[in-house]
Amino acid sequence: MTTENRALHxxxxxxxxxxxRLHFPAKMLLMGLVLTVPLGWLTAQALRDVHQRVIDTRAEVKGAAIAADLLDLIVLTQKHRGLVNRALAGDTGVETALADTRSRLGRTVHAVQLDVDTLPGLGLEKSxxxxxxxxxRIAGGEYPREAQASFRLHTELVEAQRRFxxxxxxxxxxxLDPEATTFHLMHxxxxxxxxxxxxxxxxxxxxxxxxHRAAPxxxxxxxVFAHQQLLAHQIAAAELSIEALARQSESRPASFDTAVQRSRxxxxRVEAAFAPGAAPMDPTAYFDAGSTAIEQVAATGHAAAGRLSELLIAREARLQREWLLxxxxxxxxxxxxxxxxxxFFRTSFGAVRVLQGSVAQLAAGDFATRIRLRGTDELSVVGxxxxxxxxxxxxxxxxIRSNSSMVAQAGLKLADDSRSLSERTEAQASSLEQTAASVHELTTAVNQTAQAAQEADALAGQVSRSAEVGGEAIGSAVKSMTDIQASSRRVQEIIGVIEGLAxxxxxLALNAAVEAARAGxxxxxxAVVATEVRTLAQRSAASAKEIKTLxxxxxxxxETGVQEIGRSSETFASIAGGVREVADKLRDIxxxxxxxxxxxxxISQAVQHIDExxxxxxxxxxxxxxxxxxLSQRAERLSQAVGSFRLRQGSxxxxxxxxxxxxxxxRSKGEGALDEITRDAEAWVDRDMYVFAFDRGGIYRAFGGNASRIGTSVREVRGVDGEKLVRDTFECAEHGGGWVDYDFANPTTGVVDLKTSYVEPVTRDLVIGCGVYKTRGVPVATGALEMQPLRVEQRLRLVAA
Known part of the structure; x- marks a missing residue:
């Protein structure tokens, strides 16, 4: 951590x-106090300052009004001073003007008195x-009758009025006017x-x-000339103020130029009247010229005071507007x-309470709660x-709940199959034991057979040699019989000759008898001899015939014997060859x-190893x-554990x-159950789960809470491979039912998601199912979730996994 970060921390x-340590309302109250108290104080201070400026401006307006009256009063006092001074100098023509001046002086004094009375807060009464x-007293005619004393009294009064x-x-x-324009006008x-x-x-x-004097x-x-120089100084000072007003874009009073001109x-005129060797000048004209200049100066003062009053009144109005603003x-x-x-408190604290309640519900296992915070602020984003x-x-x-449930089902199926496999394995072990014993017996028998085959081989050799000897003897017999056959043919030929002779x-005997008969x-x-010869010939023929027959x-x-002996010879030859072959085979055996x-x-060792x-x-x-x-029990416990959660999705x-x-x-209501499933959405629709039924043609026969889908085809659903879904579903139904994976539009979001549905056949051509949506990449089943027979190694790998 850097030094700056440490210091900031x-x-x-x-x-x-x-x-x-503070709760949210206390935080808001503290921040509100920290913000509103200084803001309120600053606002009050600003209002107080503006209000004070309004009061000051009102006082300035009244001060400007008093100044206007006092200017009139001073001018009248100065005029009265001059008239009195003329009267005391012997000018008798001023009585009327003096009386008029006294009357106006009295009225003006009364007006100033009213101004003072109306402004008790200024504390002017004593002065x-x-x-x-x-x-x-002067207005009543009470003043010194000596010219210098009267002039001094009036001058002192003018000075007193100026000070006032x-x-x-x-x-x-x-x-102390704060603005330049009004300050210069006031000045x-x-x-x-x-x-x-x-x-x-x-x-x-x-x-x-x-x-009026003859020789002053x-x-x-x-x-008098000193006052003339003082006048020039006062005019120059006034012109400086006018220039300052011009710099503030304020026009000069209307009578200022005239007042300057008349004053000069x-x-x-004063210089002309009192210069050495100057001609005498009419005092009245002189006095009137001075009065004209004074009136113009007074008019300038009144114009400045009036303009000052206008600006102050405008300022008062502006300040009042500013105060109100x-x-x-x-x-x-x-x-x-x-x-x-x-x-902010209601929205933020409301949002915080919603978030707090939602988090509490989440902590309690309620994941079905929807967190809805209107707006786009950070809390809404957090929500x-x-x-x-x-x-x-x-x-x-x-x-997890779906997979744990399916794992529990698969575990039970696996346990049953393992039990069957165990029984078959035990039976196989018994069979292997019997096989091992049989193989051992077979080995013994084979050994005995080998010994018998060796003995048979020796006997076959002897028989082969005997057969060869017998074959030679039969060959000799065949030759003898052939010779006998040749001799018999020769005898037969001789007998034929004898038959011919007979x-x-x-x-000849017959002929002899015939001849004898002729001879008588x-x-x-x-004839007797012939008869005897004939008889002998007949007997010889009969004997030859018998011999021939024999x-x-x-x-x-x-011939038959020769043939039989030939065949016997061939047989003996075959036997001899066969015996030789048998001997060879017995040798091979x-x-x-x-x-x-x-x-x-x-094999016996292998069978024993297989048995092991x-x-x-x-x-x-x-x-x-x-x-x-x-595994099944744990999956069941896991399913029970997650079963306590309230979810937005079905499982x-x-x-x-x-x-x-x-x-x-x-099964209880038949086809009427399909209509009830479609009508009763409360019973057959739960969040994103709904019960459906369709036939082999993919036509919906029931659809929980949505009668408009009845009669439509699953193939018409957007984003669904209807052919594959129907094919997989009824393949699964042929195994008694199970889980089928496919893509389907989620009714709560409108998005095509991966869905797995449990389907179970109710007839050969109709299935009822209900599915849940799941996260892609977490397959629960491929086609039907059926535990097909597995080899031992596969099951062991499955259990190990």
């Missing part, structure tokens, strides 16, 4: 510590009383006009008296600040952010049996079943419960 630490008494004028200007704040009217007119008055009075003293004329002309601004500011503070965070937490908890003999008695003996049969038998015996030994693995698998399956049961267990209720309703 030390500076802010007490206030931050205080603010951390005015003495002046008032002297003026009233300055006092009244001081008491009325005219002398001209109050501080310059009277000395100017007094210089003229003295020149007029003294000069007029001197002109030089000192007296020098005294009168000064020239300051009052209105102050009250408006206070009211505005108070209004804004109240509005919107908190609402968005609540929605995401609700979605996350909904996903036939020829018979023929001479041929009887020959020979033929013998030949046939010999013996060799293979040895190899088989070795292989069976390896099967036993281990059985244990692991038991562990997997235990783990899956624990899988709630959707499953709605589907089960709808299925029960359909």
């Amino acid at each position: 030390l500076l802010l630490k007490p206030g931050m510590s205080l603010m951390r 005015w009383t003495a002046i008032d008494a002297e003026l009233r 004028l300055v006092l009244s200007a001081d008491r009325s704040q005219l002398l 001209l009217a109050v501080e310059q006009v009277v000395p100017w007119s007094e210089a003229l008055g003295r020149m007029r009075g003294e000069g007029a008296a001197l002109l 003293a030089p000192s007296e004329m020098h005294h 002309e009168f000064a020239q 300051a009052l209105a601004s102050g009250l408006g500011t206070l009211l505005g600040v108070s209004y804004l503070a109240i509005v 919107s952010t908190l609402d968005e965070m609540t929605g995401r937490i609700s979605q996350m908890v909904s996903d 036939f020829q003999t018979n023929i 008695d001479q041929g009887r003996g020959f 020979i033929s049969e013998s030949v046939a038998h010999v 013996s060799t293979n049996t040895g190899e088989q015996s070795a292989g069976l030994a390896q 693995l099967t036993q281990q698998n059985a244990q692991m399956v038991e562990q997997a079943m235990h783990s899956s049961t624990q 899988a267990d709630e959707a499953l419960a709605l589907v089960q209720q709808a299925v029960e309703l359909y």
